[in-house]
Amino acid sequence: MVLRSERWLELRRFRALHEAGLSISQIARETGMGRRTVRKYLAEDAPPSPPQRLPRAGGRASVLSPFAHVIDAWLRAELLLKGTVIHERLVEQYGFTGTYQRVKLYLQEARPRIAAELGIGPDELAGLHRRFEVVPGAQAQVDWGDEGAILAHVGIAKVYSFHMVLSYSRDPFCCFTTSQDLSAFWECHRRAFAHFGGVPKSIVYDRTKTVVRRHVAPGQAVPLHPEAVAFAGHYDFDIDVLAAYRPTGKGRVERQVTIVRDHVLAGRGFASLADLDAAFLAWVPMRRARTHRTHGEVIGVRAVRDHAALRPLPARPYVVAVRHLRHVGKDCLVAYDANLYSVPARRVRHRQLVEVRATAATIAIHATIPDQQGETLLATHPRAVGRGARVVDPAHWDGLPDGHTRSTTTGDTPPRSRPAPGAGPLQALLNRAAAAQVTVDRRPLSVYDQIAGTSPFTTGRSYPKGTTS
Incomplete structure (x- = not known):
């Protein structure tokens, strides 16, 4: 034992x-x-x-x-x-x-x-919670909200809300999109920076796939998405990725998601994404006029110091474009994200491989091989909202059959009479031919009788039995 x-x-x-x-x-x-x-x-x-x-x-x-x-x-x-x-x-x-x-x-x-x-x-140990405060302009926090079918009545199945909150003042920003893809995510950042008038020194994220390339074990360096690195480098801010299962690390912005739903969306009807954005902007002055319970100051007063400490915006914006390869259909349409976009019929062929470059606002379609002038751009369209839309430029279908020559009848109306000989489009075509311009001599039939050594042709001539005329 x-x-x-x-x-x-x-x-x-x-x-x-x-x-x-x-x-x-x-x-x-x-x-x-x-x-x-x-x-x-x-x-x-x-x-x-x-x-x-x-x-x-x-x-x-x-x-x-x-x-x-x-x-x-x-x-x-x-x-x-x-x-x-x-x-x-x-x-x-x-x-x-x-x-x-x-x-x-x-x-x-x-x-x-x-x-x-x-x-x-x-x-x-009981009730232990670590609260941190930052200096003005030092940090912002980002999160998504799922607003569901708030615009289903206008054909938009899903709406998402993007939130960014300045950590020092709790000054909020929110905009609404129909996608959480890479281009939409960073386009929302550009709109947030324009709203605040500058860029914070660091931004806190959870381990979303638009920021983190893959998940790793605790203690290992988190590999960032290449577009996230490029975007942060252009706007000069640091990416701060939270450890897994740390929701309290960005509690300021998570609380803001609930506040926007309660004060902006609840009990209201909207007809478009623009209406949602306008409703939030109309509510921002009321939010800034409130005294925050944590720091005890008016949010708008504290936001002035926060905005003044932000880094300036670069002169040239950074546009993130998602690139995909697609095939051209028989109808000169290219499918992307459950929508169809037209390309010029005279510059493409069926099943040709093209590159779609999608941003949050536009869809640009490029050929994979440059033309004689070195150009690859085929078409540019505004990005469709929702799914199942067809965005077509009528000029792209120039040269394709449009069916205007097809006709039908019920049998009650008499058929059209044929045009008289020598008139109509056929005769006009013959008159323009080169053969119509050749001069032809006219001879009497007696000339041919003399050449053949026969007697002149008469209508009353009789033939012996056993012969043929």
Whole structure:
């Protein structure tokens, strides 16, 4: 028999769980002890000696011990990291096979120990929350909101709201789109910078695919999307990506999503995205006139200092274009994002491969091979809103059959009479031919009789039997 003093110490910690409502059987399963042993030592205030027990295969020490240093490192970085999050990360990243309850029981011992290392008293753990404040112009936070079918009655199935909030003043910006793709995401940034009159020094994001190229394990550098790097470099701001499962890291903008829904959208009807944007801009002065409960100042007064500290906008905007290859249809239309856009019929052929360059506002279609002048642009269209639209320039169909020569009749009207010989379009065509300009001599039939040595042709001449004329 091997002395297991740590199990006895652990059993002492389970007294609080038993008082909280856990049964003897549940505690026994987690400790690997029998129910009688658990009941015995929980009933006594101070057991005379710790229980002795052989190590049990599959117990907590054998399953969780190899990951204890990983959990401790996560707690040192974020003391209040949830047990469910820790268990999920252990399973995904380290192949942990134990239950969540084992992690939970380990945290009851580890969290106070790590708190003592960090100089945090036991009483300070309850309700612990780290609040941070920034200087003017230092930071903004970005988030999306899903507004659903708010414009379904006008044929727009889905609407999203883009939010950016300046962290110092809580001055908000919001605009509405029908897409969350790369071009729409960064176009909303350009509109936000124009709204604030400058660019913050850093912007906080969660791990959205328009900013992060792929997810990585904790502690590793987050690979950024190339367009995000290019856009941030052009506007001179830093990208701050939150750690996974850290919603409190951008609580200012997440709160703003709810505020806009309650004060701008609730109980109203809208006919277009422009109406939604106009409603938000009309509400901004009222928001800026309010005193914020956290910093205790009028938002508009604090926003003046925030705007003054922003970095200036560059002279030339950076336009993000998403590029895709598409085929030209028989009707000279190119499909992109569930909409159709026309290209010139005289410059393309069926099934030709073209490149679609999509921004938030326009669709440009380019040939993959330059023409004789070195040009590749075939057509430019405003981007369609919603799905199922056809954006056609009538000039692109110049030269294609339009069906104007086809006619039908019910049989009640008589057919058209034929034009007289020598008149009509056919005769006009013959008159223009070169053969019509040749001069032809006219001779009497007697000339041909003399040449053939026959008698003159008469209508009354008779022929002998057995001959033919």
